[in-house]
Amino acid sequence: MANPSAVCNGHLHHHHHQKQNNILKSGIYKKNGITKGMKKNGVSNGTLHKKTITEHFEQAPMYVAVLTFLGFGVGTIFGYLRDFMRAWGLEKRNVAAEREQQKDFVPLYQDFENFYTRNLYMRIRDNWNRPICSVPGPQFDLMERVTDDYNWTFRFTGRTIKNVINMGSYNYLGFAETDVNALKTVTIELQKYGTGICSTRQEMGTLDKHVELEKLVAKFLGVEDAMVFGMGFATNSMNIPALVGKGCLILSDELNHTSLVLGARLSGATIRIFKHNNMQSLEKLLRDAIIYGQPRSRRAWRKILILVEGIYSMEGSIVRLPEIVSLKKKYKAYLYLDEAHSIGAVGATGRGVVEYFGMSPDDVDVLMGTFTKSFGAAGGYIAGKKDLVDFLRTHSHSAVYATSMCPPVAEQIIRAMKCLMGLDGTTQGLQRVRQLGKNTRYFRRRLHEMGFIIYGNDDSPVVPLLLYMPGKIGAFARRMLEKNIGVVVVGFPATPITESRARFCVSAAHTREMLDTRGLKADVSGLFHSRCSSQRTKIW
Amino acid sequence: MDIKSLKNYLYWLYCQFELITCSYLMEPWEKLLFYTFNITMLVMVLYTAYIFVPVHISTAFQFFLHLLGNQHENTYHENLE
Numbered sequence: 001m002a003n004p005s006a007v008c009n010g011h012l013h014h015h016h017h018q019k020q021n022n023i024l025k026s027g028i029y030k031k032n033g034i035t036k037g038m039k040k041n042g043v044s045n046g047t048l049h050k051k052t053i054t055e056h057f058e059q060a061p062m063y064v065a066v067l068t069f070l071g072f073g074v075g076t077i078f079g080y081l082r083d084f085m086r087a088w089g090l091e092k093r094n095v096a097a098e099r100e101q102q103k104d105f106v107p108l109y110q111d112f113e114n115f116y117t118r119n120l121y122m123r124i125r126d127n128w129n130r131p132i133c134s135v136p137g138p139q140f141d142l143m144e145r146v147t148d149d150y151n152w153t154f155r156f157t158g159r160t161i162k163n164v165i166n167m168g169s170y171n172y173l174g175f176a177e178t179d180v181n182a183l184k185t186v187t188i189e190l191q192k193y194g195t196g197i198c199s200t201r202q203e204m205g206t207l208d209k210h211v212e213l214e215k216l217v218a219k220f221l222g223v224e225d226a227m228v229f230g231m232g233f234a235t236n237s238m239n240i241p242a243l244v245g246k247g248c249l250i251l252s253d254e255l256n257h258t259s260l261v262l263g264a265r266l267s268g269a270t271i272r273i274f275k276h277n278n279m280q281s282l283e284k285l286l287r288d289a290i291i292y293g294q295p296r297s298r299r300a301w302r303k304i305l306i307l308v309e310g311i312y313s314m315e316g317s318i319v320r321l322p323e324i325v326s327l328k329k330k331y332k333a334y335l336y337l338d339e340a341h342s343i344g345a346v347g348a349t350g351r352g353v354v355e356y357f358g359m360s361p362d363d364v365d366v367l368m369g370t371f372t373k374s375f376g377a378a379g380g381y382i383a384g385k386k387d388l389v390d391f392l393r394t395h396s397h398s399a400v401y402a403t404s405m406c407p408p409v410a411e412q413i414i415r416a417m418k419c420l421m422g423l424d425g426t427t428q429g430l431q432r433v434r435q436l437g438k439n440t441r442y443f444r445r446r447l448h449e450m451g452f453i454i455y456g457n458d459d460s461p462v463v464p465l466l467l468y469m470p471g472k473i474g475a476f477a478r479r480m481l482e483k484n485i486g487v488v489v490v491g492f493p494a495t496p497i498t499e500s501r502a503r504f505c506v507s508a509a510h511t512r513e514m515l516d517t518r519g520l521k522a523d524v525s526g527l528f529h530s531r532c533s534s535q536r537t538k539i540w
Numbered sequence: 541m542d543i544k545s546l547k548n549y550l551y552w553l554y555c556q557f558e559l560i561t562c563s564y565l566m567e568p569w570e571k572l573l574f575y576t577f578n579i580t581m582l583v584m585v586l587y588t589a590y591i592f593v594p595v596h597i598s599t600a601f602q603f604f605l606h607l608l609g610n611q612h613e614n615t616y617h618e619n620l621e
Contacts, residue, residue: 067560075562078570123565150567471559 055277055317055457064468068498071469079119094152116492124474125151127489133160135178136169138509142486164481165514167504168488172345172461173432174509175376175416186411193407201393205404213410216417217381221351222361225390226383228413229398230405232340232370233259235380238398240307240336241267242391243366248303249289251282251333255315260307260338269305270295276315279323282306286331304333310342310353310369314495314503316456316464318346321353325363336366344374345461350420350433356459371409375416379405436461436508443506443515455501463504464490473500 085091095118098108108114126147134141142161145154169176177183189209199205210228217226229235240263244250248269252260254276264271272289274281286304293300306328308319319337328335339352347355352369354361361367366388370380382392393399420429440461447454453466467473470491477489491500506515558564563571 471562
């Protein structure tokens with residue numbers, strides 16, 4: 001997946017001077033003694049900020065691609081063999097099948113996805129949906145389960161596997177904890193409010209806790225106002241239809257999350273896709289949109305909305321925010337930034353990609369994020385100007401019909417955010433953010449030194465390790481579990497069919513020893529011969 | 541020591557083969573089928589090579605020798621003329 005515009009041979013060099021931020025915020029800066037206004041023309045990378053983006057999307061050597069296809073070929077042949085045996089009654093049928101009376105109807109289970117599920121996914125199904133029985137902190141306990149008939153059914157042995165190192169939870173800042181002292185306020189609120197709200201925001205579901213939380217979120221992000229919702233996925237899928245409708249244009253990134261895609265489709269607007277993080281593709285689409293207008297009537301579009309994410313969870317890449325903002329200002333479009341994975345995880349004080357690039361939150365029209373990942377709670381928020389949030393309070397589907405966030409969860413977010421901002425009197429929040437940054441860099445460097453192919457930006461805590469071959473997906477996850485490390489492996493259909501990967505999520509709660517164990521144990525996967533990176537000798 | 545590291549290396553190679561051709565995922569009877577097919581094919585190819593390669597090489601050798609030999613004779617006769 002070589003994306004020439006994303007690979008940049010540069011040294012990462014970071015300037016986080018307060019002065020720099022202030023100057024950028026005001027939009028004027030001195031260069032060579034001449035004061036310049038904000039650049040209005042041209043897409044520039046590097047003049048508005050001093051950060052060079054280093055992202056890796058290395059392509060595997062040719063033999064790996066050939067072997068992957070070979071593996072899939074063998075799997076497909078055996079899939080056809082098994083289907084044949086099932087159809088002719090030589091083997092017991094465990095799959096979903098149509099009823100006898102419906103045999104002449106349009107077939108339901110003959111497409112590729114069902115074939116893939118029956119014959120390839122079922123063989124390695126034991127690596128997903130593993131039930132855990134403790135809090136998903138840096139370590140957790142797994143319930144042991146075995147299968148007697150090759151993953152068609154499971155049974156629990158009754159034992160639990162203790163202290164499995166957790167490399168799969170989105171616990172970036174380590175707020176998923178059960179420490180009694182930390183959760184004191186949450187316990188008080190639980191006893192005061194109970195657990196249920198039993199109403200929607202617009203009826204009787206707005207509590208003083210929600211008002212307090214919304215004010216805190218707005219203060220945290222540096223915007224005028226914010227609104228919180230009970231579910232992160234629903235924040236996207238229910239609010240995008242409220243913001244755009246028919247006659248509007250949505251420009252969405254190739255690799256956007258399902259919630260954004262669903263929200264865009266539900267809205268009824270026209271959707272155009274641009275290549276992942278590719279500014280030339282986006283600019284071309286913008287120009288075409290403005291020059292040609294709506295498809296048949298050639299009228300101007302009512303609104304143009306650009307949908308991007310802060311960190312893409314399958315790639316680990318970070319959005320090129322400065323360029324998108326300059327594009328949006330030039331062509332007068334709106335920007336919707338989904339910071340599900342990046343809020344709390346990047347930036348000097350954990351305020352997301354906006355702070356990471358040193359930009360002002362006024363540049364982004366709609367800031368959206370979730371509390372599921374870095375804050376150890378559940379729910380989502382939308383923040384921005386007060387007019388926008390007031391509009392959403394009346395027009396959002398989620399506000400009208402969906403139950404609002406429950407008070408203990410709101411209190412958990414409040415305490416996590418206060419800790420992050422330093423309002424609880426300690427520097428614990430900042431320490432967590434720093435620890436996450438250190439862990440991320442260390443982990444990426446170690447994996448890179450071992451020669452694995454890693455995708456994504458050097459600062460993103462989401463680390464996808466490419467496995468490519470279908471046989472390795474199951475084998476990797478199982479071996480890691482044997483070594484007491486729990487990982488998440490992903491294959492088709494969440495990723496392209498030839499690029500299956502193992503995705504690690506680094507957490508601030510991981511200690512150096514845990515990461516080392518992980519690193520050394522990954523050496524065992526020399527067995528997997530995934531070390532096909534040609535950049536072994538690159539020194540950071 | 542050498543035997544042990546050799547055995548480890550062979551085991552590693554076998555694991556690689558299993559992973560790459562997805563035979564790690566197969567049930568035992570499928571593996572049997574797959575390996576039988578592969579080994580049969582391999583044995584047939586080797587047998588064919590054993591029977592036919594020497595004959596082919598000697599035929600080719602003779603052909604080239606004949607070609608070169610002819611040239612030699614022609615030039616020899618020309619020189620004589």
